[in-house]
Amino acid sequence: MAYNLLKGKKGIIFGALDENSIAWKTAERVHEEGAAIVLTNAPIAMRMGQINQLAEKTGSQIVPADATNLEDLENLVDKAMELLGGKLDFVLHSIGMSVNVRKGNHYTNQNYEWTHKGWDVSALSFHKTMQVLYKKDAMNEWGSIVALTYMAAQRVFPDYNDMADNKAYLESIARSFGYFFGKDKKVRVNTISQSPTPTTAGQGVKGFDGFIAYAEKMSPLGNATALDCANYTVSLFSDLTKRVTLQNLYNDGGFSNMGVSDAVMKGFVE
Numbered sequence: 001m002a003y004n005l006l007k008g009k010k011g012i013i014f015g016a017l018d019e020n021s022i023a024w025k026t027a028e029r030v031h032e033e034g035a036a037i038v039l040t041n042a043p044i045a046m047r048m049g050q051i052n053q054l055a056e057k058t059g060s061q062i063v064p065a066d067a068t069n070l071e072d073l074e075n076l077v078d079k080a081m082e083l084l085g086g087k088l089d090f091v092l093h094s095i096g097m098s099v100n101v102r103k104g105n106h107y108t109n110q111n112y113e114w115t116h117k118g119w120d121v122s123a124l125s126f127h128k129t130m131q132v133l134y135k136k137d138a139m140n141e142w143g144s145i146v147a148l149t150y151m152a153a154q155r156v157f158p159d160y161n162d163m164a165d166n167k168a169y170l171e172s173i174a175r176s177f178g179y180f181f182g183k184d185k186k187v188r189v190n191t192i193s194q195s196p197t198p199t200t201a202g203q204g205v206k207g208f209d210g211f212i213a214y215a216e217k218m219s220p221l222g223n224a225t226a227l228d229c230a231n232y233t234v235s236l237f238s239d240l241t242k243r244v245t246l247q248n249l250y251n252d253g254g255f256s257n258m259g260v261s262d263a264v265m266k267g268f269v270e
């Protein structure tokens with residue numbers, strides 16, 4: 001169901017790799033809600049991904065950018081404003097990657113070059129994106145910037161590896177940059193802390209099936225889906241949440257405030 005919540009708004013969606021991607025669902029939903037978008041992803045992901053189908057479906061243009069590369073980001077923001085005919089109202093940062101996770105290196109045995117790469121892609125890229133938007137004065141007043149995160153930033157999930165540290169850094173950037181973006185440009189910045197979700201990035205985490213099943217049993221409302229995340233993001237891009245900023249917002253069916261659930265206890269009592 002569409003409510004025209006984003007009628008006339010313009011924005012950039014990072015990170016749609018395939019139809020499971022949270023960014024993919026978000027692009028579809030913001031389009032349904034009346035927004036015009038530019039899609040972007042790393043050039044290498046474009047070759048593998050199916051982003052052209054999404055562009056067709058949402059009537060949008062694609063501008064490739066490696067989110068760790070400032071020149072790419074500058075080009076992206078310039079092109080997006082040109083293609084959309086003005087400043088932006090929203091940006092979704094939906095990017096994550098750990099080389100240590102990919103290569104199966106344990107948290108206690110990191111290759112620090114890989115750690116650095118994963119941090120640059122997953123966390124610092126958010127600062128770079130916002131710095132480019134800020135310097136170019138590319139956001140309209142009352143615009144909204146959202147990045148996606150996971151609760152391993154606050155609590156221990158051993159297999160989440162160095163991504164836990166990357167997410168803690170990402171959430172801190174949201175607060176620190178959010179202050180300046182709010183004060184100087186009236187733009188809000190938040191992170192959504194999403195349930196485990198079966199996507200390419202999600203399934204890269206060791207033991208993901210157990211992880212997602214456990215969260216499902218712990219959460220009174222069950223795990224939030226990619227579509228649930230897209231819908232929450234739409235609300236944060238809309239004018240209904242104008243003074244929500246500097247927040248890390250849980251979209252997790254209640255998981256983050258649980259101690260134990262009956263369903264989980266069943267495994268331990270006769």
Ligand SMILES: NC(=O)c1ccc[n+]([C@@H]2O[C@H](COP(=O)([O-])OP(=O)(O)OC[C@H]3O[C@@H](n4cnc5c(N)ncnc54)[C@H](O)[C@@H]3O)[C@@H](O)[C@H]2O)c1
Nearest residue numbers: 015017021022045067095096148149196197199200201202
């Ligand atoms: N899937 C989950 O369980 C889960 C849970 C909480 C948060 N998140 C977060 O949601 C976000 C989206 O991930 P997803 O689950 O939709 O997986 P996904 O694999 O579909 O998306 C990750 C995206 O990051 C992009 N990316 C990687 N390196 C990049 C670079 N250098 N420049 C630009 N883009 C780059 C990939 O191409 C891909 O499109 C990530 O931040 C992820 O950490 C995911």
